[in-house]
Amino acid sequence: MARRLLIVDDEETLTFSLYQSFILSKKDYEVATASSGEEALDKMSSAPFDLIITDIFMPGISGIDLLKKVKSDYPATEVIVMTAYGSDEKKDEVAGLGAKHYVEKPFEMKAVREMVFNILG
Amino acid sequence: MERMDRLATLGELSAGIAHEIRNPLAGIKTSAQVLEESFSPGDFRSQLVSRIVKEIDRSNKLLQRFFNFAKPNRPKPGFHSLKNIVDGVFLLLAPRLMKRKIEYSCEIEEGLPNIYIDESQFEQVILNLFLNAYDAMPDGGNLNVKTWYDKSGRVMAEQESKGVVIILISDTGKGISQEKLERIFDPFYTSKSDGVGLGLSISSRLLEENQSKIEVNSVPGEGSAFKIMLPFVQEDRQE
Ligand SMILES: Nc1ncnc2c1ncn2[C@@H]1O[C@H](COP(=O)(O)OP(=O)(O)OP(=O)(O)O)[C@@H](O)[C@H]1O
Numbered sequence: 001m002a003r004r005l006l007i008v009d010d011e012e013t014l015t016f017s018l019y020q021s022f023i024l025s026k027k028d029y030e031v032a033t034a035s036s037g038e039e040a041l042d043k044m045s046s047a048p049f050d051l052i053i054t055d056i057f058m059p060g061i062s063g064i065d066l067l068k069k070v071k072s073d074y075p076a077t078e079v080i081v082m083t084a085y086g087s088d089e090k091k092d093e094v095a096g097l098g099a100k101h102y103v104e105k106p107f108e109m110k111a112v113r114e115m116v117f118n119i120l121g
Numbered sequence: 122m123e124r125m126d127r128l129a130t131l132g133e134l135s136a137g138i139a140h141e142i143r144n145p146l147a148g149i150k151t152s153a154q155v156l157e158e159s160f161s162p163g164d165f166r167s168q169l170v171s172r173i174v175k176e177i178d179r180s181n182k183l184l185q186r187f188f189n190f191a192k193p194n195r196p197k198p199g200f201h202s203l204k205n206i207v208d209g210v211f212l213l214l215a216p217r218l219m220k221r222k223i224e225y226s227c228e229i230e231e232g233l234p235n236i237y238i239d240e241s242q243f244e245q246v247i248l249n250l251f252l253n254a255y256d257a258m259p260d261g262g263n264l265n266v267k268t269w270y271d272k273s274g275r276v277m278a279e280q281e282s283k284g285v286v287i288i289l290i291s292d293t294g295k296g297i298s299q300e301k302l303e304r305i306f307d308p309f310y311t312s313k314s315d316g317v318g319l320g321l322s323i324s325s326r327l328l329e330e331n332q333s334k335i336e337v338n339s340v341p342g343e344g345s346a347f348k349i350m351l352p353f354v355q356e357d358r359q360e
């Protein structure tokens with residue numbers, strides 16, 4: 001079965017370009033996007049994803065809350081957190097909540113893609 | 122205290138700037154990098170796209186410096202050898218200093234205790250001061266570091282126990298006029314065509330976060346001396 005990846009951000013340019021980077025990567029992933037935490041949970045409930053890449057600061061459910069919810073309801077799902085406003089404290093908080101990686105925006109696309117390849121294979 | 126208040130609002134402001142600027146930068150950068158892969162490396166379009174990425178990184182670096190000033194990470198202090206830190210920064214700049222015939226000397230008082238400080242923040246301060254000294258001596262000169270322990274001094278009146286470690290960084294550069302002296306620690310004050318004016322404001326902010334402070338003395342035409350004062354912390358009373 002194809003591995004499933006969900007990209008969550010209210011910034012459409014970013015979700016679209018990340019989406020493209022995985023579509024072009026020749027990996028057999030099923031890639032979806034969501035523009036809010038609510039939409040992400042909605043999509044999760046119909047069919048869970050193996051990996052979620054999420055922004056922190058979004059209107060409505062934040063990426064932190066999404067991370068908590070995913071880790072409690074879908075423990076097998078890995079999460080990569082991105083943020084435009086990072087700090088050591090944020091990084092520690094996110095790691096403590098079980099996120100696999102933490103990246104600061106703007107990031108190196110290849111670095112994030114590598115993280116995804118390592119998790120999804 | 123008024124200054125601290127202003128800095129707090131600056132911290133909030135920078136969260137807004139981060140969100141409103143770094144998010145579009147992230148979108149542009151990722152788009153550009155995806156696009157870049159679709160051209161062969163020799164293609165001029167690929168070169169143009171890689172320039173876009175480079176310029177994004179440049180803007181982001183400036184933002185990063187500004188955030189360091191506006192909202193530095195909470196210091197993670199530890200006991201460190203002052204000599205190791207200063208030597209490390211010097212090694213980084215040694216080729217540049219040599220090329221310009223800048224003589225470097227470093228006198229560290231015998232038996233100087235370890236300093237209690239956030240190592241990477243302190244490195245950043247020393248680096249900023251060295252770079253400024255370098256800029257001030259386009260035709261060469263002397264860069265000197267001198268440190269000693271003053272066991273009866275205090276950085277601030279409210280400092281718990283007595284004792285100050287002093288680090289004096291002096292150069293024989295162009296010096297700073299009286300009127301400029303009042304502004305050099307202001308964010309974005311610069312006299313250099315390629316300067317941003319954040320080096321000293323970040324440095325004094327970082328030192329403040331580490332309960333330390335910085336003072337300056339300068340004689341135009343002769344040189345400048347920046348004096349850092351760190352509160353002495355007894356190593357066995359650690360953490
Ligand atoms: N050692 C020095 N000798 C002479 N002038 C100095 C020295 N250090 C600082 N200054 C003056 O203070 C100004 C502010 O210094 P600061 O480090 O904050 O910014 P900058 O060096 O101009 O730019 P940046 O550090 O952001 O690249 C400098 O532009 C320069 O005029």
Ligand SMILES: [Mg+2]
Binds near residue numbers: 249253319321
């Ligand atoms: Mg400077």
